[in-house]
Amino acid sequence: MASFVAAPWPWYVAGPAIGLFVPTLLVVGNRLFGVSSSLRHFCSAILPGRIEYFCYDWRQAGLWNLMFVAGILAGGCLASHWGAVQTVAISEQTKLALAGLGLHDFSGLAPRELFSWSALLSLRGFVSVVVGGFLVGFGTAYAGGCTSGHAISGLADLQLPSLIAVVGFFAGGLIATHFLLPLFL
Amino acid sequence: MSTTPAANQPTNADRRAQPWIALPIYFLLGICFGIVLTKSEVLSWFRIQEMFRFESPRMYEIIASAVAVAAASVALIKRLGLRTVSGDPIAIPPKQLGHGARYAIGGTIFGLGWALTGACPGPLFALVGNGVTVMIAAIASALAGTWLYGFLRPRLPH
Numbered sequence A: 001m002a003s004f005v006a007a008p009w010p011w012y013v014a015g016p017a018i019g020l021f022v023p024t025l026l027v028v029g030n031r032l033f034g035v036s037s038s039l040r041h042f043c044s045a046i047l048p049g050r051i052e053y054f055c056y057d058w059r060q061a062g063l064w065n066l067m068f069v070a071g072i073l074a075g076g077c078l079a080s081h082w083g084a085v086q087t088v089a090i091s092e093q094t095k096l097a098l099a100g101l102g103l104h105d106f107s108g109l110a111p112r113e114l115f116s117w118s119a120l121l122s123l124r125g126f127v128s129v130v131v132g133g134f135l136v137g138f139g140t141a142y143a144g145g146c147t148s149g150h151a152i153s154g155l156a157d158l159q160l161p162s163l164i165a166v167v168g169f170f171a172g173g174l175i176a177t178h179f180l181l182p183l184f185l
Numbered sequence B: 001m002s003t004t005p006a007a008n009q010p011t012n013a014d015r016r017a018q019p020w021i022a023l024p025i026y027f028l029l030g031i032c033f034g035i036v037l038t039k040s041e042v043l044s045w046f047r048i049q050e051m052f053r054f055e056s057p058r059m060y061e062i063i064a065s066a067v068a069v070a071a072a073s074v075a076l077i078k079r080l081g082l083r084t085v086s087g088d089p090i091a092i093p094p095k096q097l098g099h100g101a102r103y104a105i106g107g108t109i110f111g112l113g114w115a116l117t118g119a120c121p122g123p124l125f126a127l128v129g130n131g132v133t134v135m136i137a138a139i140a141s142a143l144a145g146t147w148l149y150g151f152l153r154p155r156l157p158h
Helices: A002-006 A009-018 A021-029 A039-047 A058-081 A092-100 A123-143 A147-156 A160-184 B021-040 B046-050 B059-078 B099-115 B121-129 B135-155
Strands: none
Touching: A009 A021, A009 A147, A009 B021, A009 B059, A021 A058, A021 A147, A021 B021, A021 B059, A039 A058, A039 A123, A039 B135, A058 B021, A058 B121, A092 B046, A123 A160, A123 B099, A123 B121, A123 B135, A147 A160, A147 B059, A147 B099, A160 B046, A160 B099, B021 B121, B046 B059, B099 B121, B099 B135, B121 B135
16 A cells, blocks of 8 residues: 555556546536636736636635645645655656656655756746646646646546547647757757 | 536536535546546556557557446436436537538647646646646646637637
């Protein structure tokens, strides 16, 4: 048990565990599993301006989602205390490719050469954190959902819009990985 | 809490006022999800790179089994006509297809960000919890992105 808690979970535990959030949230309160709407609720709560998209009762529509997101942060914190990830066991091929792009530190969950406060002022750190984060926020709002809302909830409910969105997710991801990353890393 | 629906509700907005007492349950479920995101390593930039380079089946196995379990559960809920714990019928609002442009364009823009940051929204929060505190800047930037979308929305194709 202790080693199960400390070690990364195999895919056949991780995947079904993620999938079970969909029925659980539906049964608990008719909520559709999704995370990106929390960004909209944050904007609505903090700076709605007079923008129609942010003018709604965020407490009633989104407080559950903001609580869920606060829980995700706390859950990440808890999990990191029971055996922090030293190195993610990615394939040798990926390591070689990343080394070829100029990354050398493979420890932790994300490369420190890109994701640290000191790297934030370098071009590659700025693009990875700030530009990437901006595109995530803009894109999920435009598409009306992210990996959880479209790829998991939407596909599970066999919705065509979600399938289109997921094809877009992979198109964008492949373009960024194979064409953009080599330009700035 | 008012039960009057606001004029402009998000698509997956609730259809009935929820008791405030339910909020801690969502917090607890969020904790569970944060643990799952961490232990599955799907929040790792390295895993996302490996996925987009097709160098390991792991992420695809995780996503496929997550969708399979979620789809089977949703089918079962519909077949059995299950209700929520408070007795309401369970309903999943269909997404409006329209021209489909918002899904194709928005999805592609998100995909670019997903590969650059190596994280989608859930993992961004879980990473902060895991001590990758620079992701606070990514979340702030994502909020700016969502805000700009709200501002430009009337002029964008949907």
